[in-house]
Amino acid sequence: MSKTVDWKNTRLVWLIGFWKIPLIWAVRPLVLQLDPQRCELKIRLRRRTRNHFGSMYLGALAVGADLAGGLIALHLIRQDKSGIQLIFKDFHADFLKRPDGDVHFVCEDGPAISAALKRVRETGERETVPVRVVATVPEKYGLEPVASFQLGLSMK
Numbered sequence: 001m002s003k004t005v006d007w008k009n010t011r012l013v014w015l016i017g018f019w020k021i022p023l024i025w026a027v028r029p030l031v032l033q034l035d036p037q038r039c040e041l042k043i044r045l046r047r048r049t050r051n052h053f054g055s056m057y058l059g060a061l062a063v064g065a066d067l068a069g070g071l072i073a074l075h076l077i078r079q080d081k082s083g084i085q086l087i088f089k090d091f092h093a094d095f096l097k098r099p100d101g102d103v104h105f106v107c108e109d110g111p112a113i114s115a116a117l118k119r120v121r122e123t124g125e126r127e128t129v130p131v132r133v134v135a136t137v138p139e140k141y142g143l144e145p146v147a148s149f150q151l152g153l154s155m156k
Contacts, residue, residue, distance in 0.1 A: 039067075042104050045101055048060075054100060056099040061095075065147075066088060067105070072113050077117065082117070085156060088151050100140065107134075109129070113129055124156075127154070131150070133149040134149075
């Protein structure tokens with residue numbers, strides 16, 4: 001079953017990519033779901049995202065993990081208009097299988113991100129929360145991960 005694209009949030013991501021982070025613009029991620037608990041996005045395997053082996057290029061995978069982990073925080077920050085800034089402090093990846101199709105990136109750490117944002121608002125101190133992102137190729141492997149990422153989301 002194919003998921004529908006959330007065009008409102010996809011356009012917002014593309015706009016951010018066009019004006020601020022051109023690499024996001026280049027890979028053109030599609031937001032499938034974005035709410036305070038979960039983010040799912042898809043990056044299509046095509047000429048711009050494919051490596052010389054016919055699978056998704058490491059840089060495109062990193063963009064997907066970055067966005068899936070950071071969009072929930074951006075969504076929450078925009079909702080409460082707190083002006084909190086975020087950046088990724090560290091990045092760990094485990095590549096488990098060739099991502100040789102359209103890759104879906106899923107982060108379900110919204111509650112942990114929300115709790116960290118609350119602590120930042122209360123204390124004004126920097127807070128770093130580990131964020132897990134799982135990458136799958138549903139058309140070929142179902143929900144079996146092709147990669148998993150652990151990112152340190154730092155907010156102040």
